[in-house]
Amino acid sequence: METNLTYEAAYKELAEIAREIENESVSVDILAEKVKRASELIDFCQTKLRATETEVNKIIKQMEG
Template identity: 45%
Template sequence: MSKKKLTYQSAYDELQTICEQLESEEVDVDQITDLVKRANELVKYCQDRLRGIEKDLNQSTDV
């Protein structure tokens, strides 16, 4: 099984899908915890990427 490298866009898209699933109220109760855990991982990944980009931009403007 090959795993795709996570990108900001793929993480964002997956978050959108998770939100749609949760809002549809058709998600099995047993899946909710797993979906929320995955969403938390994706949010952390996106936040870290944005902070990294912000840091890079700030360093490049300090030159």
């Protein structure tokens, strides 16, 4: 996974992969590659969201304290 990948770019790429698969525009020869990449992007996005949630909760606790 690229070190400078942003959540927005990952989400956009994931949406494009989903669109390609739904429209059946992905050849069988590269379908496994697309699914693997989608899995990597999902993991990246989930990790980013969890980290953001943790940071926001930390800031909220500091503000309350």
